[in-house]
Amino acid sequence: MTHVLSRHTILSFLEHAAFVIVGFVFMVIGLALGVTMVMLPAGIVIGLIGLAMFIGGLVVRNLDA
Numbered sequence: 295m296t297h298v299l300s301r302h303t304i305l306s307f308l309e310h311a312a313f314v315i316v317g318f319v320f321m322v323i324g325l326a327l328g329v330t331m332v333m334l335p336a337g338i339v340i341g342l343i344g345l346a347m348f349i350g351g352l353v354v355r356n357l358d359a
Contacts, residue, residue, distance in 0.1 A: 310351045310352075310354075311351070312351075313347055313348075313350065313351030314347075314348055314351035314352060316344075316347060317344045317345065317346070317347030317348030317349075317350070317351055318344065318348055319344070320340055320341070320343055320344025320347060321341050321344035321345055321348060322344075323337075323340055323341075323344070324337045324338065324339070324340035324341025324342070324343075324344055325337065325341060327340060327341075328341060
């Protein structure tokens with residue numbers, strides 16, 4: 295069997311990789327903001343959004359194949 299990488303497959307991988315990286319950056323920013331008591335609520339929200347993006351980028355599959 296031959297496996298051909300299509301443009302859709304490569305773009306899908308790059309989208310997921312970018313989503314994981316941005317989610318990780320959001321988690322780090324949320325952690326940094328959560329250190330101060332003033333920015334704690336914003337840090338929690340940004341960190342949880344980053345966590346959802348990170349997990350979503352790892353496990354969510356495209357259904358439009």
